[in-house]
Amino acid sequence: MLKGHLHQLPKSKKWVVRYDRTPHIVTELPVHPKDAELLIKSDHLTQVYFQIETIAIGLNEFEIIDCDVAVINCKLDLYSMIETAIINYTLGEQQTAGELTRDIMKLIEQNKR
DSSP states (O other): OEEEEEEEOTTTOOEEEEEEEETTEEEEEEBOHHHHGGGTTOOTTOEEEEEEEEEEEOSSTTSOEEEEEEEEEOOOOHHHHHHHHHHHHHTTSSOOHHHHHHHHHHHHHHHHO
16 A cells, blocks of 8 residues: 545646655656545645556547556545535435435444444
8 A cells, every 4th residue: 555645736626646666756647546535635745545447538438548646545524425425326326315314324434432
């Protein structure tokens, strides 16, 4: 697992992770698209732990290229976990409001421990 800092690019507003590949070389990796929604309320220059993953990107099958991205591994606070559950619900990853409620209740119970 690598350690870096979040950085929001000023012109595009996209998030990258900056890390020291060697003592004299700083590398920027784009944040994985699945993690981008979690960063909407993140602070600039927040320290994060991440792994590098290679994904295929492109508009169609003729323009696909491989791209290294940072997959953020962080223990989220309760608010962020509930927010993620709601985002997944609105994206259709959960079927019913009852399932969303059960997921939120489970997160609250786990957080009490």
